[in-house]
Amino acid sequence: MSETAINSTTEPTVASFSLERGLQAWREEIDAPTAAFFSSCVHCGLCAQACPFFVETGDPKYTPIHKLEPLRRLWEREFTLWGKLKTRLGFSQPIDDALLEEWEPLLYDSCSMCGRCSMVCPVGNDIQYMIRKTREGMVASGHAPEGLIAASVRAVNTGSPMGLQWKTLDVQIKHVETASGLTVPIDQAGADYLVLLSSMEIINFPEYLEAIAKIFDHAEVSWTLSQECFEATNAGVQIGSKDIAAVLVQRVVDAAVKLGVKNVISPECGHAYTGIRWEGPNVIGRAYPFKVFHIIEVLDQLRADGRLRTEGMETDRLSMHDPCNLARKSGVIEQQRHLMKLVAENFIDMKEHGKYQWCCGAGGGVSSNERAEELKMAAFRRKKAQIEEIRPDRLVTMCATCRTQLEEGLEEYTMDIPVVGLTEMIAEHLVEGEPS
Ligand code: SF4
């Protein structure tokens, strides 16, 4: 890790960060696509109409392209002839700590990195990717939210953004084994799948691990947990630090290589999945010697192979929230619907679903940032409106952060609609006993 990043053994100090380090991080981020981005924006405002934070607040400062102003200003001042001239003549606006302080809530509190703005931009600008780049300079300059800094420090120092250690998971494993009568495999060299979890699942949804144990036993899947690395979420991706992201990805790679597994399974966490699957090889600078799947992809493959034998159907009116990282950013859309068809006879999609799904408002580190609570609930009003349109009895999802936000948001707006995880729902319908 570079010394600009959050230190792996000590709390970050003010001296670790500075405006100049932030500006230098941005200089390193500015490349041809960045220049093309700023040059090609036609200021149509379509990205604003796609952003739940803008749509639900109506505040123009939450326009996605506007959130990138500090990086745009640096690009103009130092990378364009016009900007250099303006700067020399004293007409260019400065980039100082006051500007970054003002923009910190725009870059962190009002962006869940959902990618909806990128999808609609008529000139193909990937705005959420640019927000990720801009966060690199914000961290290095010391302008990242306290909650995210603390989560990053805990992730680096303890292996979990919530500070969980193996002994906490071990207690859960014992509960799962007692409840199911199964053995949860630990550190099994040569297993086909290394299963990763997210802290939020371990704390909020322990039933997920039990569901995995039951399904994999049923389908005779060879799998294991690793005592050396059980956490899949990547606080480095969320805060916007490639250095931290690389440390956390490398831990997964080391554990997978040590056990010699063929595949790694990301849990029901959207950012964990895109972090380990898409960003991971880039931040560590090489390809993995294993494949990465979201648990839903694995379950759908088992279904397609005839290895999931289910019985009984849910009769409630069920609908689904597609996590942005899974559906819009990774194209995992049909898999969860195939699985729903196995167990639900009264499923209805929201009007905008799959790649057009509206974000729940909690991703991209927003849920780790206490200061953003009010905005997070404001953004949820988009999801609430979608839910009200179809009035389901229950909602199904496949991301622990989305699920927590859905539960909190529905409670906040006094909507009595339970939320369930898809993996658990599948586990509840398994045919017991030996395959015929
Ligand atoms: S949608 Fe694209 S072109 Fe339009 S304002 Fe946003 S970034 Fe610029």
Ligand code: SF4
């Ligand atoms: S990525 Fe999502 S939350 Fe962030 S600016 Fe774009 S639409 Fe808004």
